Amino acid sequence: LSLNYYDEKSTVIGNRQQRLAFRDRASYKFGDKLSADLNLAVTYNVNDIFSVSTSDMKVIPIFSPYDEDGVTPRLYNYWSDNTDKYEPSLRKFVYNQVPEREFSDNFQRSFTIDGNATVEYNIFKGLKFTTMVGVNSLNIHEMMYDPKTTLDGITSYEQDGHSSRSGVFNYTWNNIDRLNFNRTFGKHSVTALLGIEFVNKENRSLSASGSGFANDHIKEVNYSISDSRRGGSTASNSRSLSYLSQATYSYDSRYYLSLSYRRQGNSGFSSYSRWGDFSSVGLSWNAHNENFFNIPFISRLKVKASYGNSGNSRVDTSAAYGTYTYSEGKYYGGLMGATQASAPNPGLSWETTYITNIGLDLGLFDDRVDLSAEYYNKYTKDLLYDGRVSSIISDGTVTRNVGEIENKGFEISLNTKNIVGKHFSWTTDFNGAVNRNVIRKLYKGMHTGFFSYIWIEGASKDAWWLSRWAGVDPATGNAMWYDINDNLTSTYSYNNRVLLPQYSKEPDFRGGLRNTFTWGDFSLVVFLNYTLGGWDHLYDSDDGYDIISTNVVVEKLDHWQKPGDVSPNPKPLYKISTNSSLSSTRYLYSTTNIQLKNVALTYNIPKEFCRKLKVRSASVSVIGDNLYFWTPDQSRDHNSYKTLRYAMGVTRSLSGQLTLNF
Numbered sequence: 001l002s003l004n005y006y007d008e009k010s011t012v013i014g015n016r017q018q019r020l021a022f023r024d025r026a027s028y029k030f031g032d033k034l035s036a037d038l039n040l041a042v043t044y045n046v047n048d049i050f051s052v053s054t055s056d057m058k059v060i061p062i063f064s065p066y067d068e069d070g071v072t073p074r075l076y077n078y079w080s081d082n083t084d085k086y087e088p089s090l091r092k093f094v095y096n097q098v099p100e101r102e103f104s105d106n107f108q109r110s111f112t113i114d115g116n117a118t119v120e121y122n123i124f125k126g127l128k129f130t131t132m133v134g135v136n137s138l139n140i141h142e143m144m145y146d147p148k149t150t151l152d153g154i155t156s157y158e159q160d161g162h163s164s165r166s167g168v169f170n171y172t173w174n175n176i177d178r179l180n181f182n183r184t185f186g187k188h189s190v191t192a193l194l195g196i197e198f199v200n201k202e203n204r205s206l207s208a209s210g211s212g213f214a215n216d217h218i219k220e221v222n223y224s225i226s227d228s229r230r231g232g233s234t235a236s237n238s239r240s241l242s243y244l245s246q247a248t249y250s251y252d253s254r255y256y257l258s259l260s261y262r263r264q265g266n267s268g269f270s271s272y273s274r275w276g277d278f279s280s281v282g283l284s285w286n287a288h289n290e291n292f293f294n295i296p297f298i299s300r301l302k303v304k305a306s307y308g309n310s311g312n313s314r315v316d317t318s319a320a321y322g323t324y325t326y327s328e329g330k331y332y333g334g335l336m337g338a339t340q341a342s343a344p345n346p347g348l349s350w351e352t353t354y355i356t357n358i359g360l361d362l363g364l365f366d367d368r369v370d371l372s373a374e375y376y377n378k379y380t381k382d383l384l385y386d387g388r389v390s391s392i393i394s395d396g397t398v399t400r401n402v403g404e405i406e407n408k409g410f411e412i413s414l415n416t417k418n419i420v421g422k423h424f425s426w427t428t429d430f431n432g433a434v435n436r437n438v439i440r441k442l443y444k445g446m447h448t449g450f451f452s453y454i455w456i457e458g459a460s461k462d463a464w465w466l467s468r469w470a471g472v473d474p475a476t477g478n479a480m481w482y483d484i485n486d487n488l489t490s491t492y493s494y495n496n497r498v499l500l501p502q503y504s505k506e507p508d509f510r511g512g513l514r515n516t517f518t519w520g521d522f523s524l525v526v527f528l529n530y531t532l533g534g535w536d537h538l539y540d541s542d543d544g545y546d547i548i549s550t551n552v553v554v555e556k557l558d559h560w561q562k563p564g565d566v567s568p569n570p571k572p573l574y575k576i577s578t579n580s581s582l583s584s585t586r587y588l589y590s591t592t593n594i595q596l597k598n599v600a601l602t603y604n605i606p607k608e609f610c611r612k613l614k615v616r617s618a619s620v621s622v623i624g625d626n627l628y629f630w631t632p633d634q635s636r637d638h639n640s641y642k643t644l645r646y647a648m649g650v651t652r653s654l655s656g657q658l659t660l661n662f
Contacts (some may be wrong), residue, residue, distance in 0.1 A: 001025075001662045003137040011651050014050030014442070016100040019043060033122045040115040049110040054647050056097045058550040065098040073099035079548060092151055095550070105145040105219065113137045126183040132176045132208075140168040148217040156230060157212035162220050164209035178244070187252040188650045236317045240265045241309055254289045258282040258306075266313040267352075270320040273349035280308025280355075288363075300363030305356075312351035312384060319399040320348045329531045353380040369416040378407040379449045380438075386450055395535075403442040405461065409435035425518045432511030440459055452537055452583045454499060462505040464535065469586035477560030477571035479580035492579035504589055508533030512597075521606065527598040528649055534591040538644040546574025546611035553639050560661035589633070589641040595650075596628040613660075621657040626650050 022042045029035045054456040059065070067074050068371055077370050078088040100106075116134035123129060144154035148160035155162060178195035208231040223231060242264040250256045261279045284304035287293055293301070322344030330337040360376035366463075382401035389398050406508025409434045418424040442448070447456040456466040470480040470488055478490045484498060512529040540553045559569040570580050580586075605618040629650045634640040 001661065004518065006655070006656075008653060012050060012052055012648060014534075016048040016635070027435055035120050035321060037118045037120075038115075039117075041113075041115075043110075043111040043112040045108070045112075047110075049106045049108055050097075051106075052097060052100050056095055056592070057175065057412070058552070059095045060549070060551050063093070063096075065096045073149070075099060075149075075154075099150040100146070103147050103216075104152070105143060107143045109143075110138065110140045110142065110456060112139075112554045127181050130176075130180065131180045134174050136170075136172040137226055138170040139167070139662075142166045145216075149216075153216075155211040155228070157225050159212040159225065161216055161219075161223050162209070162211045163213070163224060165221055166207040167205065169204045169206075171202045172200065181643040185314070185482075189250045190239040190385035191246075191248045193244065193246040197240075197242040197244060199240045201238045203234075203236045207232050238269075238317045240313070241265045245272065248329060254286050256282075256284040256286075259620065260308070263483055264313075264606050268313055268315045268317050268319060269348055269350070270386050272346055274351040276311040276313075276352070277350075278309050278311055280306060282306035282308075297365055299360065300361065302361040304359045304361070306416040307354075307356050309352055309354045315348065315384060315399055318342065320345055330403045340394065341492065342396055343389070343398050345400060346400055347401075348399055349382055351380060351382050351384045351401065353378050353662065354567065355379075368420070372413045374411045376407075376409055376411070380405045380407070385448075387514075400443070402448070403455075403457075404439050404440045405437055407435055407437045409433060417538070423520055425516075427516045429514040430511070431515075434509050435506060437506070453505075454497075456499060457631065459499055460501060460504055460506070461567045463499055463501045464537065464585075464588065465497050465499050466503075466537070466588075467492065467494070467582075467584040468498065469584045472567050472570045473561075474562050474566055475563050476566075477563075477565070479570040479578055488489045492582055492584075500585070503535040505536065507531045507591060520605045522659045523604070525598070525600045525602075526595060526596075528596045530594045532592055534592050535588045536641065537583065537587050538589050538641070539581065539583075540639060540644055541569075541586055543570055543578065544574055545577060545581070547572055547574055552602070555638050589644065590631075591641060593642065594630045597626060599624045599627060615662055617659075617661045619659045621659070623655050623657060625655075626653055 002021075002023045004021040004023075006017070006021070006117070010016065019052070020038075020043070023187055024038075024040050026038045028037075050163060063074075065074055066072060073346070074093050076090050076092040076195055078090055080087045080089070088572050105258040113136075114136045115131055118132045118652040120128055120130045130451060142165070144164045146162045148154060153451070154160050174197065176195060178193055178198045181190070181192040183190055203448075208221045208229065210221040210230070211228040212225035213219065213223060231346075244262055246258070247261040248258040250254065259279075259281055261277070263277050265272070282304065283306070284302060285397055287303060288298065295301075298480070319342075320340050324338040325341040326336055326338045328336060330339055356377040357374055358370065358376075362371040362373075365371070381401045381404050383405055385402045386397040386399050387402065413429070415430075416428045418428060437456055439457055439459060439461055442457050444454060445457055449455075449465065452464060452466055453462070455461055468482040470479070471481050473490065476490075477559075479492070479557040480488050480490055481492060481496060483489045483493070483496045491497070509532040510530065512527065514525065514527045517524040517526075530615045541556055542550075542552070543559075544552070556569055556572070558567055560567040560571045570578065579651045600623045602621040602622055605620065607617070610616065610618050614617060629642055629646070631640050631642045634642050
């Protein structure tokens with residue numbers, strides 16, 4: 001039994017999250033053959049949400065968010081677009097979010113129930129039957145209201161104020177029935193499993209909105225002006241059915257063989273390809289258990305390999321069938337009509353990945369050092385993709401199976417027991433991974449572009465596809481790029497985009513490091529993760545196009561001013577577009593970083609004291625999250641990957657936790 005309360009006030013004023021969580025687990029035995037387990041988790045969230053975007057941060061500092069009295073939030077501002085003379089006009093101060101923060105309601109309440117019940121019956125020695133039924137329910141209610149003191153609350157009706165209400169209701173239930181066999185015959189050990197699994201997912205939503213209220217205290221949609229009221233609802237449902245089987249065999253704790261087979265059907269696919277068949281085979285050898293093995297410093301040596309396939313069915317429930325949309329604007333024969341919203345693809349099928357793994361587990365010095373290394377090759381066929389098709393078929397995207405992609409990688413984990421003492425110990429866990437991918441095949445060999453990256457046979461799907469920035473012309477202050485033939489040009493064109501394999505979104509190496517220290521009843525855990533290499537495209541400025549109405553990043557102070565200047569930024573031109581801010585290698589930033597993610601100090605209350613409290617165990621913890629984020633290019637006087645990717649900053653948090661186990 002556990003009870004948890006969490007309260008967080010964000011660094012952004014107007015945001016607060018409160019969470020109350022309850023968890024319980026109970027086990028029952030009915031004789032020697034029958035037993036049951038019940039698990040229940042209940043969570044209730046109360047959130048106050050105030051969203052701030054990067055555009056809100058670009059408000060020019062000379063524009064006060066308040067009127068002259070310093071209290072009333074400003075809704076309108078005077079400014080002039082004319083660069084030759086001052087001709088001010090009154091306009092909505094759309095970038096001022098203070099009125100919304102101070103006066104608008106933006107509440108969210110959510111209630112989650114996650115529970116399951118398991119019954120196990122031992123038929124005879126080595127054979128048992130297990131059935132499990134699980135339920136997950138998520139209910140979210142959002143309440144938003146913009147009063148007349150905000151721009152969004154000013155309406156075209158005779159009364160102001162705008163209200164919206166919405167609800168999301170997601171229900172999932174699943175059932176798994178299994179027969180498990182487990183017997184040992186001398187040096188031979190055999191396990192087997194037969195099972196069936198059923199999953200049902202139902203998602204529904206409701207929404208309503210209205211404008212024009214008698215005052216800002218009456219906020220329910222039902223009291224808005226009737227002509228302004230709008231409402232809608234959505235519903236989707238998916239089901240899957242799986243037949244499971246698995247068998248393992250081992251001999252003398254040296255040789256292991258495992259086999260598995262799964263046949264799964266998903267309602268998201270049509271009858272042409274609803275079912276998929278997935279299987280695997282694995283082999284391993286504990287070499288250290290061989291009589292001839294005698295290497296004193298190696299306490300464990302295991303070689304393993306496996307091959308199999310798995311399926312991906314994460315598609316929209318209507319992807320294979322298509323959808324229609326009905327509205328008052330589409331009439332046919334005097335009645336409400338329908339038009340196609342998404343085109344059907346009855347041939348849509350499972351995305352299948354064939355996986356080869358080869359690994360090595362190594363224990364050294366009586367398992368004081370534990371090393372695991374694994375190489376994998378994942379070859380995916382019938383790659384799922386949402387893409388454009390001929391406008392004759394649909395104006396939108398269609399989910400299709402478009403090609404094949406290969407991922408290769410290497411993963412390593414290292415655990416070391418650095419100090420093992422009676423009162424003090426120190427252990428380290430390190431892991432790292434590298435992955436590379438290549439698109440092997442596309443439909444009819446056709447490449448597919450996505451503005452700043454592209455899929456091409458023989459290339460990585462994570463390589464950037466951009467125009468190459470050539471800097472600023474010292475003579476004119478104009479922006480320059482390289483064209484597709486490597487010539488300098490001052491005219492930006494999407495036709496000059498080239499594939500840049502040296503700039504990939506995929507890091508060169510990533511992983512984590514955890515150190516655990518224990519001293520008596522105290523323990524300290526320090527966890528960090530790291531990313532080495534990789535590139536991200538982060539837009540940071542418009543080079544003066546909107547310099548009168550929006551602010552710019554500090555780097556733009558270093559711009560071209562006169563012939564001969566060598567500057568990283570072109571001359572600012574108000575309301576004259578030079579396209580210098582469009583996507584190019586100018587805005588690529590290395591994603592190399594190290595994050596101190598978590599530090600937790602825990603005190604385990606002595607058992608003698610717990611017995612007096614009538615609890616089984618208890619502990620008190622102080623936990624710090626997101627304590628530090630480091631990037632090699634960071635500085636106090638210019639922006640970096642950290643400040644551009646996390647414009648509102650990385651929120652540090654410090655929390656306390658009391659855990660009681662009954």
